[in-house]
Amino acid sequence: MKTVAMVLFPDFLLLDMAGPMEVFSIANRYLEPKDHYRLVMVGTEPGMLRASNGVSVQTDLHLDQARDAYDLLLVPGGPGAYDVKLPALQRWLRDAVPRAGCYGSICTGAFILGHAGLLDGYRVTTHWHYTERLIRAFPNATVETDRIYLEDRNLITSGGITAGIDLALAVVARDHGKKLAQDVAKVLLVVMKRQGGQAQFSPLTAAVAPQETPVTRVQNHVLEHLDEAFSIERMAGLANMSTRHFARVFAREVKMTPMEFLQSARIDRARNLLETSDLPLKTVAYKSGFGSVRHMRFLFGEKLGLTPTQYREQFS
Incomplete structure (x- = not known):
């Protein structure tokens, strides 16, 4: 029998806890009693703990x-994970993790592990909305921004909220085989392996600074004229700069090259049109500046891991 411990604290996200624990609970229906997962809730305070939803x-x-x-020690996310310092929990984790077979986090629970010094030297992920914050907070960790979940040695981390279910299914598959994990996924009406990563949920271009x-x-000019052809020379001309100087200044301010910005903006425009309209793919490609459906399909696959048709089916 393996023991899964989930550490709770005030203002944790309920689904971060409930999703993975439900996976292990349903797995127990298929397992012999000797192979069951024993589920334990550990609290930073005795008795009842209130989640962020009340x-x-x-x-x-x-x-x-x-x-x-x-055997597995997990930390959920939630406002209490990134807005509040939890020194007692950090001390406990530093003592408990070396004795655990595997440890990990769901969503922003990665911040608690990070503050305990337990992400250093590891490849990790978190909710797409918080990846930049995690990168800044813990420079000794390698943050991968597009993973649903990520295993690195004895550490397993997941993206946002429902990705905790993916993480738990991966643990069940590792412990008891893919067939059991598939059976659990069917009960939960989820897929074993999602198409694409977290990038399909997040905008590829950040808001333009005010x-x-x-x-x-x-x-702003590019965003207003995405259906037109742009080169770095044309963009530099709009800024009244030399091409080399413009590229350097743009990369410093936007954290991506001008052409990366253009490409990402076009993908975001196409995503919006796919979500909100029934326009043919050819029209979507034209309005987004791709020139052809073939080029749009290639970039969607490269950036999102989905075709435009798959994206529309999944999000519209």
């Missing part, structure tokens, strides 16, 4: 009582 959960043990060597600069003027 629901309270009864924990099994307080940190001071949780001294077992757990202050007016030569670069933001170019960005």
